[in-house]
Amino acid sequence: MEWEQHAERLAHQVTDPDSRWLGPVAAVPRHELVPRWWERDRSGGWALRVGEDDPDAWLAAAYADRSLITRVGALHADHAQPDDHPEGRPTSSATLPSLVVSMLRHGRLGDGLDLLDLGTGAGGLTAYAAARLGSERVTSVDVDPYLTGAAAERLARLGLRPRFLALDATAEIPGTYDRIIATVGMPAGPGLRPVLGALREGGRLAATLARTTMILTGWKQADGDVVGRIERDWAGFMLTRSGDDYPPELAELFAHAREAGGEKTSTGRYPVVNVDEAWEVRSMLEVTTPGVETRYETSGRTRTAYLAHADGSWARASAEWTGPPEVRQGGPLRLWDTVERIRTWMLAEGGLPLYGADARVTPDGVVHLSRGRWQGTLGAP
Incomplete structure (x- = not known):
């Protein structure tokens, strides 16, 4: 050949x-x-x-x-x-x-x-x-x-x-x-x-x-x-894994997020976004709320995003195209509210402080980030 x-x-x-x-x-x-x-x-x-x-x-x-x-x-x-x-x-x-x-x-x-x-x-x-x-x-x-x-x-x-x-x-x-x-x-x-x-x-x-x-x-x-x-x-890379496949995802919680009425219903401020493909937002979400899982699907002009966390928190945001989404959330964390705060921060500042931040990784594996007055950590107990 x-x-x-x-x-x-x-x-x-x-x-x-x-x-x-x-x-x-x-x-x-x-x-x-x-x-x-x-x-x-x-x-x-x-x-x-x-x-x-x-x-x-x-x-x-x-x-x-x-x-x-x-x-x-x-x-x-x-x-x-x-x-x-x-x-x-x-x-x-x-x-x-x-x-x-x-x-x-x-x-x-x-x-x-x-x-x-x-x-x-x-x-x-x-x-x-x-x-x-x-x-x-x-x-x-x-x-x-x-x-x-x-x-x-x-x-x-x-x-x-x-x-x-x-x-x-x-x-x-x-x-x-x-x-x-x-x-x-x-x-x-x-x-x-x-x-x-x-x-x-x-x-x-x-x-x-x-x-x-x-x-x-x-x-x-x-x-x-x-x-x-x-x-x-x-760069977007697959997660490390310790076995033949990744551990089971939060399937039951995502199923619940698809159907549940929610403890809190509101109207979102921004159009529905595929969080995994909004890379800056996804990265900051992991810094602020580690361990969040996300899903995204479309049906015709309807776009729906789901978030779930092992602590039982979940969120569903759904809208027709770029219209304001109906947001339903449950559990101890308000996950979609966190996403919207990050998006507001990004729009207000023209970007997030992650890329270009100083980093120090201590021997315990904790990643300490700082840029200007902002500080964040990943992997802290």
């Missing part, structure tokens, strides 16, 4: 002409890392795509700057049958190359430095890093042994042999490294401690924080703190 011109085009699309990553992106046959993947069909379900069945579509998908979903729930596309239609959330993917390159840049990699890649996925970041740094300098970790095994086999066919480890990075990480890049959403608090322990003094961390789109970068100090900032660009 003649893939080289496709990889060359992709490399020029996602890097600059003088970038040190142009060569690695152009040299890696990305299609070989993603022989099968999932796509949404017309009904909104997941449909299997097999590269060998349509080589032109395979090349088009693999060398587009897009993420390819490789695992939904507990079913990897490599193990699926044509009539399989899994349900659940995506649990692994081949991340879009421009975002991979962005994270590599944030990692400030250089010759002679050891890299830990958290979140092997399809192996794209690992491949680019090994192609530039040398395989002996790269370790890649994923909780799923099939992912690490498949990536190891596919990269070996390309002449790349980094070290792969199948383990839960929120529980343990053997060894220490000069650079750590996480392409999964890392939980602040105890789940971040192993990552901090694996980073050498003077080393650099580049990671996204779970349930946010914030990219945290920082350098490890002699006292064990990682000091840096929240970058002014953003």
